[in-house]
Amino acid sequence: MSIAAHLPALQVVLPLISAPLAVLLRRRDLAFWMVTAAAWAAFATAIQLWLQVAAGGTISYHIGSWPPPWGIEYRIDRLTSFVLLLVSGMAAVMLPYARSSIEREIPQESHYLFYAMFGLCLAGLLGITITGDAFNIFVFLEISSLATYVLIALGRDRRALTAAYQYLIMGSIGATFIVIGIGFLYLTTGTLNLADMASRLRGVESSRPVLAALAFLTVGISLKLALFPLHQWLPNAYTYAPSPVTAFLAATATKVSVYVLIRFYFSVFGESLVYERLPLPQIMLGLSLLAMFGASFIAIFQNNLKRLFAYSSVGQIGYITLGLSFDSVNGLTASIVHLFNHGIAKGAIFLLIGGIAVGIATPGAVSPAPTSPKGAGRREAAVPSNAREAATPHTFDRLAGLAQRMPLTCFGIVLGGLSLIGVPGTAGFISKWYLILAALEQGQFWLVGAILLSSLLAVAYVWHFIEVAYFRAPPVGQVARKEAPLAMLIPAWLLIAATIWFGLDTSVTVGTALDAARQLMDKAQ
Amino acid sequence: MKHDLVLRVIGKLLIPYILLFALYVQFHGDFGPGGGFQAGVIFAAGIVFYALIFGLENARQVLPDWLVETMLSSGVLIYAGVGLAGLFLGGNYLDYFVLDPNPVHGQHRGIFWVEAGVAITVCGVMLKIFYMFASRGRSE
Numbered sequence A: 001m002s003i004a005a006h007l008p009a010l011q012v013v014l015p016l017i018s019a020p021l022a023v024l025l026r027r028r029d030l031a032f033w034m035v036t037a038a039a040w041a042a043f044a045t046a047i048q049l050w051l052q053v054a055a056g057g058t059i060s061y062h063i064g065s066w067p068p069p070w071g072i073e074y075r076i077d078r079l080t081s082f083v084l085l086l087v088s089g090m091a092a093v094m095l096p097y098a099r100s101s102i103e104r105e106i107p108q109e110s111h112y113l114f115y116a117m118f119g120l121c122l123a124g125l126l127g128i129t130i131t132g133d134a135f136n137i138f139v140f141l142e143i144s145s146l147a148t149y150v151l152i153a154l155g156r157d158r159r160a161l162t163a164a165y166q167y168l169i170m171g172s173i174g175a176t177f178i179v180i181g182i183g184f185l186y187l188t189t190g191t192l193n194l195a196d197m198a199s200r201l202r203g204v205e206s207s208r209p210v211l212a213a214l215a216f217l218t219v220g221i222s223l224k225l226a227l228f229p230l231h232q233w234l235p236n237a238y239t240y241a242p243s244p245v246t247a248f249l250a251a252t253a254t255k256v257s258v259y260v261l262i263r264f265y266f267s268v269f270g271e272s273l274v275y276e277r278l279p280l281p282q283i284m285l286g287l288s289l290l291a292m293f294g295a296s297f298i299a300i301f302q303n304n305l306k307r308l309f310a311y312s313s314v315g316q317i318g319y320i321t322l323g324l325s326f327d328s329v330n331g332l333t334a335s336i337v338h339l340f341n342h343g344i345a346k347g348a349i350f351l352l353i354g355g356i357a358v359g360i361a362t363p364g365a366v367s368p369a370p371t372s373p374k375g376a377g378r379r380e381a382a383v384p385s386n387a388r389e390a391a392t393p394h395t396f397d398r399l400a401g402l403a404q405r406m407p408l409t410c411f412g413i414v415l416g417g418l419s420l421i422g423v424p425g426t427a428g429f430i431s432k433w434y435l436i437l438a439a440l441e442q443g444q445f446w447l448v449g450a451i452l453l454s455s456l457l458a459v460a461y462v463w464h465f466i467e468v469a470y471f472r473a474p475p476v477g478q479v480a481r482k483e484a485p486l487a488m489l490i491p492a493w494l495l496i497a498a499t500i501w502f503g504l505d506t507s508v509t510v511g512t513a514l515d516a517a518r519q520l521m522d523k524a525q
Numbered sequence B: 001m002k003h004d005l006v007l008r009v010i011g012k013l014l015i016p017y018i019l020l021f022a023l024y025v026q027f028h029g030d031f032g033p034g035g036g037f038q039a040g041v042i043f044a045a046g047i048v049f050y051a052l053i054f055g056l057e058n059a060r061q062v063l064p065d066w067l068v069e070t071m072l073s074s075g076v077l078i079y080a081g082v083g084l085a086g087l088f089l090g091g092n093y094l095d096y097f098v099l100d101p102n103p104v105h106g107q108h109r110g111i112f113w114v115e116a117g118v119a120i121t122v123c124g125v126m127l128k129i130f131y132m133f134a135s136r137g138r139s140e
Helices: A003-025 A028-056 A078-102 A108-130 A134-153 A159-189 A194-201 A208-225 A233-240 A243-269 A271-277 A280-300 A305-325 A329-361 A375-391 A407-421 A427-441 A445-471 A486-504 A509-524 B005-027 B036-054 B056-062 B065-088 B103-134
Strands: A059-062 A073-076
Touching: A003 A028, A003 A059, A003 A073, A003 A078, A003 A108, A003 B065, A028 A059, A028 A078, A028 A108, A028 A509, A073 A078, A073 A108, A073 A194, A078 A108, A078 A243, A078 A329, A078 A486, A078 A509, A108 A134, A108 A243, A134 A159, A134 A243, A159 A194, A159 A208, A159 A233, A194 A243, A208 A243, A208 A271, A233 A243, A233 A305, A243 A271, A243 A305, A243 A329, A243 A509, A271 A280, A280 A305, A280 A445, A305 A329, A305 A427, A305 A445, A329 A407, A329 A427, A329 A486, A329 A509, A407 A427, A407 A445, A407 A486, A427 A445, A427 A486, A427 A509, B005 B036, B005 B103, B036 B056, B036 B103, B056 B103, B065 B103
Parallel strands: none
Antiparallel strands: A059 A073
16 A cells, blocks of 8 residues: 555544544553654644645545545545644644643543543544545534533633533534534435535525525534634633643634635535625624624733633634635635634644743742741641632733743743734734735725724734733742743744744745635636 | 342343343344444443442443443544555555455455444443443542
8 A cells, every 4th residue: 555645544544543542551651642643643644635735636535445426535625735734733733732731730640531532633623624525524523522522621720611511512502503504405415425515506506405504504613613693602611721722722623613614615505605695795794893893802801811812712713704705715815824824823822821820830930928927827728829829820910020930931922912913024914914905806995994903902902911911010029930841832932933934934825725715716616 | 229139130131131132233233223333332231230230349340440441442443443454455444345355245344343343432431421420429
């Protein structure tokens, strides 16, 4: 056998196998190496696939050697390869971080389960992306979602449990809607293969089951991607999940949902149905604007750093869906590029925020009150106060003057924040540039104003952090410099560097996104 | 329920047949209703029945926790292993045709092992869930 021909299968199978192996091995070190090796192998596979697709066009892989309309097909076009690159790359970078981060966040005996869940989540996300089969999308969606609920519930804060439960309910409703939508499509076309479905839908697009399918899929996927009024699960889930989980979800899970939405709109329903006969673009535009302004506005008033950036995520998703509402190559390019750029920037920020928890929570950083004469009394009091500190390491009053203690971490968050704002020289600027281009192209000048105005809101919430970390006096007795461990700083800074890199050299991101957008628009016509 | 004579005797009588029936559902799945999932559930139900009558501790001696955890991961591995075997024998992933010189036998062989993997995992998961709920409030 030649490995190159089977890369599409291995892309999903390697992380999938690593999860049960991690459970079998039970030792946390072995589990870590197992899953990390699988993630890096998946990343290498994704790079290879990306190159193959760029050179030779769409790849189709037939699972079990059954030809497509009957069997399950893995189909990799430009967009697929781009999202695979993002998801597997994020997992590969974040796993080494996770190792030193969960030491402090998760009880040791469940470490191997954490890695197993991480592997399953990765396999699910990659599977959703790579498959060309509608029901397969649902199955992988469930694999990744179930793993995600567990990962969130592993958070140290007890509220992580309710957050995970909330997401479980919302996510299950979303998944149910998606499977109902797929059911309607199957009813109408008699096929589950996406490409076959698209060709059979021509001519019956306006029939009621197809419209119902479109509606169910749109609402279901919007729940998963946290489009503004359906985002309620997101802030809690991101706030209370362990830091590597927050970072990984913020960088990949919602992005893959956006990918599914794009896939159904352009590769199955076709843009003539979605954009010309239905008021969907107007609805999408309205909700995106609500997200951009509403969620960013809420973010400004948050008192918890993690929650602030969680709401910022909801706002940033607004930009992605805004690009979708244009129905133009530039708009779609903006969406795809922003999906990638925001994933990297937000992943980096959440990694760094996880580092803050470590820096603040370690006993060395917080010097104990030196004047207390009652040693025994202090000992007793130390337990509840530590527990409280452990629960809320990210509230702003505990971050005062943080830049003096953790300069690298804070500077990294500021750079990531600049990308969220869209300052030239960062990746965020590129996405907004294409968004504005798409708006100008359609003569919607007021939208340009709206995009710039909502960026000002991003300035406000990033400034909130800067003001607290850089200009507020640190609490007395807390000036000892204590950065997060290198194993956590290096992955985070790697992503920050990528944010800058993709802001300056756009050949990879914009090049692929433009190609992908053209490919999707051509097929849709 | 250990002291309930009728239950104990009937249980002892029935449990082997429940387990046997699970195997029947498993291996007859090609031709009749059934398959790995149902077989796994029935097998687990037999063990759960045993645990209800003779106590959780006895059931845990029959199928200890480590074995259950091994079952639930090794079933997935068997399934994925069949897929990889197809790959190594020159076909695509999960290609059963290449598992035997005769492609029809290959299909039989492939689905046999896949269903075995499903049964083992499902049985493991069922028992794991049962053990976790049943032992709540005891160890803590």
